[in-house]
Amino acid sequence: MEVLYGSTRSRGTSVTASQAILQGLSHDGGLFVPDHIPVLDKSLQELAGMDYRQTAYEVMKLFLTDFTESELKACIDRAYDTKFDTADVVSFREAGQAYYLELFHGPTIAFKDMALSILPHLMITAAKKNHVEREIVILTATSGDTGKAALAGFADVEGTRIIVFYPKNGVSPIQEKQMLTQRGENTLVVGIHGNFDDAQTGVKKLFSDRALAAELAAGGYQFSSANSINIGRLVPQICYYVYAYGKMLRQGTIKQGELVNVVVPTGNFGNILAAFYAKNMGLPVGKLICASNDNKVLYDFFRTGVYDRNREFVLTTSPSMDILISSNLERLVYRIAGDDGERTKELMAALSGEGKYQITDNMRALLSDFYGNYATEEETEAEIRRLYETWGYVIDTHTAVASAVYRKYREETGDRHKTIIASTASPYKFTRSVMKAIDAGYDEKGDFELADELEKLSGVKIPAAVEEIRIAPILHDKQCEVDGMKDVVKEFLQL
Numbered sequence: 001m002e003v004l005y006g007s008t009r010s011r012g013t014s015v016t017a018s019q020a021i022l023q024g025l026s027h028d029g030g031l032f033v034p035d036h037i038p039v040l041d042k043s044l045q046e047l048a049g050m051d052y053r054q055t056a057y058e059v060m061k062l063f064l065t066d067f068t069e070s071e072l073k074a075c076i077d078r079a080y081d082t083k084f085d086t087a088d089v090v091s092f093r094e095a096g097q098a099y100y101l102e103l104f105h106g107p108t109i110a111f112k113d114m115a116l117s118i119l120p121h122l123m124i125t126a127a128k129k130n131h132v133e134r135e136i137v138i139l140t141a142t143s144g145d146t147g148k149a150a151l152a153g154f155a156d157v158e159g160t161r162i163i164v165f166y167p168k169n170g171v172s173p174i175q176e177k178q179m180l181t182q183r184g185e186n187t188l189v190v191g192i193h194g195n196f197d198d199a200q201t202g203v204k205k206l207f208s209d210r211a212l213a214a215e216l217a218a219g220g221y222q223f224s225s226a227n228s229i230n231i232g233r234l235v236p237q238i239c240y241y242v243y244a245y246g247k248m249l250r251q252g253t254i255k256q257g258e259l260v261n262v263v264v265p266t267g268n269f270g271n272i273l274a275a276f277y278a279k280n281m282g283l284p285v286g287k288l289i290c291a292s293n294d295n296k297v298l299y300d301f302f303r304t305g306v307y308d309r310n311r312e313f314v315l316t317t318s319p320s321m322d323i324l325i326s327s328n329l330e331r332l333v334y335r336i337a338g339d340d341g342e343r344t345k346e347l348m349a350a351l352s353g354e355g356k357y358q359i360t361d362n363m364r365a366l367l368s369d370f371y372g373n374y375a376t377e378e379e380t381e382a383e384i385r386r387l388y389e390t391w392g393y394v395i396d397t398h399t400a401v402a403s404a405v406y407r408k409y410r411e412e413t414g415d416r417h418k419t420i421i422a423s424t425a426s427p428y429k430f431t432r433s434v435m436k437a438i439d440a441g442y443d444e445k446g447d448f449e450l451a452d453e454l455e456k457l458s459g460v461k462i463p464a465a466v467e468e469i470r471i472a473p474i475l476h477d478k479q480c481e482v483d484g485m486k487d488v489v490k491e492f493l494q495l
């Protein structure tokens with residue numbers, strides 16, 4: 001059955017999957033949502049026999065219904081190849097009471113590669129299907145990881161350009177160097193003098209700027225998005241939850257139909273929303289555990305029903321979660337509002353006006369699949385140390401937030417279901433913070449020296465992504481104020 005995509009902020013006017021991918025954001029500023037969540041049409045037993053690419057096809061075909069089988073399979077084959085340093089694409093590690101699903105074996109060592117290695121192929125295919133002649137300009141705001149993963153995916157892809165905005169003082173040294181060393185004539189990296197929310201809000205504003213859209217069209221361009229507001233990012237993220245379940249079944253870790261909890265270190269709410277969609281497709285998922293850092297706006301939301309961004313923005317050691325406006329939550333709000341676009345629009349207007357909104361008790365009752373909690377900086381650091389000392393396993397700061405929150409969840413609820421923790425980045429991406437937790441002499445060492453040290457302590461080889469940037473030249477140096485983003489875009493496109 002065909003799945004069409006409508007906006008979270010209006011009724012009617014649906015587009016196909018390929019059109020939604022091309023457009024990124026709906027014209028009314030809303031996010032595209034599927035008109036229904038398709039149900040898995042393969043049994044869990046069948047899924048357990050599949051490799052990652054086969055699983056990805058089984059999931060994606062149900063959402064991206066205007067792509068042909070050969071188109072979709074070609075995209076999948078190009079995306080999930082030797083760019084990933086493990087044949088399985090993802091990897092599993094049991095430690096303590098949880099299963100760490102390592103989603104960081106792609107080219108930029110964060111889970112963003114899971115979707116951003118396929119998005120360019122989906123987009124090019126979508127452009128062909130829709131006879132788009134104009135060049136596609138990918139506009140992206142990043143809290144550190146999306147930027148590099150999107151750059152790597154779109155660099156030198158014909159018919160596209162990519163512009164990445166990141167908070168100049170809000171990313172890790174390795175994250176920044178990864179972006180600033182990016183090659184590709186069609187790439188531009190810009191540090192903004194503001195935080196991630198400023199970057200994201202600025203990008204959304206450019207998307208809905210009608211005058212700019214007209215100038216772009218005249219210049220032969222059109223915008224699209226590589227942020228998780230794009231349905232072309234969300235759908236590929238559902239696949240690894242289905243794959244993980246199949247793999248646990250195959251290994252005899254769980255019995256068929258057994259509920260498995262999922263813990264996700266959350267920022268923009270994309271990854272955990274993908275797990276929610278997987279559950280709604282029929283995957284036996286128990287609780288969806290939403291882990292936050294000190295920017296615990298989601299924790300407060302799940303506890304009180306009030307979403308309130310009026311608070312201090314905290315820079316933490318898990319920068320990819322330093323977010324106060326979790327864009328994808330809008331998709332969940334739309335859903336618990338009974339797919340009511342008018343209602344969602346009002347709530348989002350309140351968010352951009354007063355900076356907060358409150359959901360009704362009826363809506364809150366529909367959030368029972370979720371549990372929210374947070375970990376402080378001290379708890380996060382202690383969790384890295386604990387896993388290293390007890391299990392010899394080194395995890396990154398984001399995964400540590402999730403791991404610490406999971407311990408709180410177990411204590412609070414006594415729930416002993418098997419649990420997957422989404423491990424979203426390699427510890428090598430946040431070497432300094434990770435080494436601070438486990439190496440007393442970390443302070444005197446440089447970033448790459450620390451990477452060498454981490455290799456000795458963890459026994460895990462330094463990933464190619466880190467080796468590459470050791471000596472790579474800096475190729476980008478552009479910076480701008482928050483209100484100067486539009487000019488930067490126009491200058492790059494010579495408009």
Ligand SMILES: *Cc1c(COP(=O)(O)O)cnc(C)c1O
Nearest residue numbers: 145267268269270271320424425
């Ligand atoms: C992006 C990111 C997150 C947050 O994921 P969302 O989908 O934005 O909630 C968590 N950890 C890492 C390492 C990330 O890069």
